[in-house]
Amino acid sequence: MSTTMMTTAHLNAFKKMFEEQKSSLVFNKSMMDESFHIQADEMMDETDLTSAELEQSMRIRLRNREALFAKKIDEALRRIHAGEFGACDECGGEIGLKRLQARPTTTHCVQCKEEQERNERFHVDGRKPKSEGRKIVLKLA
Numbered sequence: 001m002s003t004t005m006m007t008t009a010h011l012n013a014f015k016k017m018f019e020e021q022k023s024s025l026v027f028n029k030s031m032m033d034e035s036f037h038i039q040a041d042e043m044m045d046e047t048d049l050t051s052a053e054l055e056q057s058m059r060i061r062l063r064n065r066e067a068l069f070a071k072k073i074d075e076a077l078r079r080i081h082a083g084e085f086g087a088c089d090e091c092g093g094e095i096g097l098k099r100l101q102a103r104p105t106t107t108h109c110v111q112c113k114e115e116q117e118r119n120e121r122f123h124v125d126g127r128k129p130k131s132e133g134r135k136i137v138l139k140l141a
Contacts, residue, residue, distance in 0.1 A: 006086045072105035
């Protein structure tokens, strides 16, 4: 737990930062939408087509990341308005100002996040593999 308490000034600073980040993402989305299509002159040969498809794939990944970040910003703003910002979703304790300054959209205190990561190390989606402890034998014909 942090010894530094969350003040109204801190909350206002976080709110302002989230609102600025959100408006920046909306601007980036409109810019990405304009340049999202492969132009006909980019498809002159296989190399050009491959390059254009790679660029489009990167734009899609960026757009998806920004969409996820926008959801996190919206949730953080909701938590500020509800008076829940800075409280851990897991234990209800204080997240701590230093952690929030490092990772403003976090919803877990350090201890709960570390526990979550320890549990997730077993499998990508957080579950233990079903085959854990069993030996798989392949028979070749």
